[in-house]
Amino acid sequence: xxxxxxxxxxxxxxxxxxxxxxxxxxxxxxxxxxxxxxxxxxxxxxxxxxxxxxxxxxxxxxxxxxxxxxx
Numbered sequence: 321x322x323x324x325x326x327x328x329x330x331x332x333x334x335x336x337x338x339x340x341x342x343x344x345x346x347x348x349x350x351x352x353x354x355x356x357x358x359x360x361x362x363x364x365x366x367x368x369x370x371x372x373x374x375x376x377x378x379x380x381x382x383x384x385x386x387x388x389x390x391x
Contacts (some may be wrong), residue, residue, distance in 0.1 A: 322356050324364055328336035329353040330364070336373055337364055338384045 321328070329335050329350045339361070340347045348361035363368055365385065367384075372382035 321349060321356050321360070323350050323356075323360050326350050326353070326360055326364060327367075328389070330370075335371070336384045336386050337361060340383075 326337075326351050330337060331350075332343035335353065336351050338349050338351050340349070346358065348356045348358055350356055361391075367387075370387055373384040373386045374382060
């Protein structure tokens with residue numbers, strides 16, 4: 321999924337950028353929506369309006385993010 325389409329999807333309610341830790345490397349997804357490359361995910365995470373959605377399995381290590389300056 322291209323960057324522009326991923327950001328547009330993240331503007332929808334309840335859509336998240338999520339990382340799953342696979343055997344070889346992390347896998348990134350916009351959920352619901354589809355897979356994005358790590359490069360696209362990193363560009364999304366650089367945005368000032370992207371915030372962690374939860375603390376993940378370990379405190380301080382988020383596994384999902386959402387669009388919007390909600391903090």
